[in-house]
Amino acid sequence: MDELLKLLSEICPKVDFVKEKKLIDDGILDSFDIISIVNELNEHYDIEIDVDDLEPENFNSVEAMLELIHTLQNE
Amino acid sequence: MNIVSLFYLAFVAVVALAYFITPRRFRWVTLLIASIANYLSYDLKLAVWMLVTSISIYTGGLLIERQEQKYAAQLKAQPDLDRADKRALKKQNERVKRRYAALVAAINIAIWVVFKFADLFITTLNKYLSTGLSLWHLVLPLGISFYTLQAVSYVVDLSRGKCEVQRNYFKLLLWLCFFPQMLQGPICRYRETAPQLYEPHDFDYRRVKFGMQRMLWGYFKKLVIADRVVTISERVFGHSGEYQGLVFVIGALAYTIQIYADFSGGMDIIGGAAEILGVYMPVNFDHPYFSRSISEYWRRWHITLGAWFREYVFYPLSISRGAQKLTAACRKRLGPNMAKMLPTYLAMVLVWILNGIWHGAGWQFVAFGMYQGILIVLGMQFEPVFEWIIAKLKIRTDCFSWRLWQMLRTLALIMGGRIIFKASGLYEALRIGWSILKIHNIWIFTDGTLFKLGLNAWEMFVLFVAVLVLLTVSLLQERGVHIREAIERQNLVFRWALYIGAIATVILLGVYGPSYDAAGFVYAGF
Structure with a gap:
């Protein structure tokens, strides 16, 4: 979790990833942020986030992103 | 129909x-x-x-x-x-x-x-x-x-x-x-x-009532505002050879008001009719002219079209294998950060070209799309520079005046786009833009020119008051006030006075002229 938080904070330094739980629903992350996050996660965790995975429930919180990473790693 | x-x-x-x-x-x-x-x-x-x-x-x-x-x-x-x-x-x-x-x-x-x-x-x-x-x-x-x-x-x-x-x-x-x-x-x-x-x-009486109220609000926007202000925008852009300088700013402002009242008014009529039947349409407008940047504006204007392009063009392109290859190929020449952003920027500009083309067949619509895409990309790329300037000049950004400045700046950029969209061609749009920059005929506000654009003093007054009503309602909604629920809490006499007043306004002050057909809706033409 800490590793992911550090990574996300580097991509979007102005966003409080610990506190915010509706990053997409509340419009905190825009489409550019999402693409940047997807590219970083793919590279860092050696996974392949597909366009099918770009759902608000997968990116609304750091926990949701972590779960997505684990799901894709276990596939 | x-x-x-x-x-x-x-x-x-x-x-x-x-x-x-x-x-x-x-x-x-x-x-x-x-x-x-x-x-x-x-x-x-x-x-x-x-x-x-x-x-x-x-x-x-x-x-x-x-x-x-x-x-x-x-x-x-x-x-x-x-x-x-x-x-x-x-x-x-x-x-x-x-x-x-x-x-x-x-x-x-x-x-x-x-x-x-x-x-x-x-x-x-x-x-x-x-x-x-x-x-x-x-x-x-x-x-x-x-x-x-x-x-x-x-x-x-x-x-x-x-x-x-x-x-x-x-x-x-x-x-x-x-x-x-x-x-x-x-x-x-x-x-x-x-x-x-x-x-x-x-x-459901309440739902049907709300649906009818929303339709009435849509008719107000369309008939009292859009179909009135259209006279000015048609006059200025239809006879652009006769005008210069600030008259085009008035024309662009008129068209900016017209297209919002027309399209969002149509959405209210449509949304209200659907609501009567128990169907809630997705939100298409979220007070876009209060936006503080172009990218925010496009998240609040024609939301469903923007969402479509994001889901089916921008996302697939930005995270495609091609995008990854492009990033890898550019890493040495452009550095890691720019190499990562380049495919996203290219996808963004392409999306905006497609968005422009969706609106019409012609080079000016391509230019309209590119204008939006380039503004967004430039805004993002130069954000650190702007932040540096703000810090150096010690500008306060947590106050109303700064937010107002951001809104007016965004509105001016939107009006630039409207000129590209509305002018008779790309060359004409450039000529109009140049005329605005070059000729500062401020006297048009005092020499009666404004009343020679198709609307007399009375019509201008009605338009001004109607836009003021639209602005007030929008500001209240922006602050989280639910207008229909607020009306519901009032006394019977006040409520019915408001309903009858609104219906009378639409009937008496609505413009029932040549645009009294389906094609009168700008977006129905797309």
Whole structure:
């Protein structure tokens, strides 16, 4: 979790990833942020986030992103 | 059927009545009959293209479902597959489903492209290759720019496993041609709207009342504001050779007000009619002129179109293998940060070109799209520079004046885009822009020029007050006030005085002139 938080904070330094739980629903992350996050996660965790995975429930919180990473790693 | 007509109001009333007295099981059938009748009332022959689209997505949906069943059967028949084989099988399944979706999408987009761009293509060929081909003069099937995008979203969502297949052709047809939104949107996603269409809704006084109020508000925007201010924008841009400098700013402001009141007013009429029937349309406008940046503006203007381009063009392009390869190839030359952003920026500019083309066949619409895309990219790329300047000049950013400045700056940029959109051509748009920069004829505000743009002093006064009402309501909504609920809490006399006053305003101050037809809606023309 800490590793992911550090990574996300580097991509979007102005966003409080610990506190915010509706990053997409509340419009905190825009489409550019999402693409940047997807590219970083793919590279860092050696996974392949597909366009099918770009759902608000997968990116609304750091926990949701972590779960997505684990799901894709276990596939 | 023109949605700004007494006939349409009667039609909605009859459909609502028929809907609520139909047995619950068949209520969706009432909506289907009404929607088909509505579509056929426009044009009988062109309805065939709606039929082609509906059949294509219905067939595509069934093929995708069959593939999904085949995949499930394969998994069941081979329980001992290892992880790698399972992954390969899943990938193959996704590939096949996407091929079906791509085929159906290609068919529908090809139909739309032919109708929309055939004459532009022939004109270009004749101009540069002297081919001498005659124009086709195709009449665009009504709502094709909207229902084509809906159709594509259905098959793509199915292939991505984001919605359930519809096995009943007639139910799918209803979703595609639902009468309130068929002509000018909003562009509905199947999983959000379709279940509401099929589920029977009972008569609910409060909901019906709210729906009617929203329709009335839409008629106010359309008839009192849009159809009045159109006189100024048509006068200025239709006779642009006669004007210079700040008159174009007035024209651009008029068009900026007109297009918002026209399109969002239409959405209120459509949304209100649907609400009466128990169907909630997706939000298409979120007070866009209060935006503080161009990217925020486009998240609040024509939201469903923006969402469509984001889901089906921008995301797939930005995270595609091609984008990854481009990043890798540019890393050495451009550095890691720029190399990562480049594919996203390119995808963004492409999306905006497509967005521009969606609005019209012509180079000025390409330029309109590029203008928006470039502004967004520049805004992002230079954000650190702006922040540095703000810090150096010690500008306070947590106050009203800064927010107001940001809004006015964004509005000015939007008006620049409106000039490209509305001018008779790209060259003319550039000439107008240059004239604004070069000629500062501030005296037009005192020498009576403003009253020679098609509206006399009284008409200008009515327009001013109406825009003030729109601005006040928008500000209240922006601050989280729910207007209809607030009215509901008032006393009976006040409520009815307000209703009668609003109806009288629309009847007495609405403009019932040459634009009194369906084509009068700017977005219905797309």
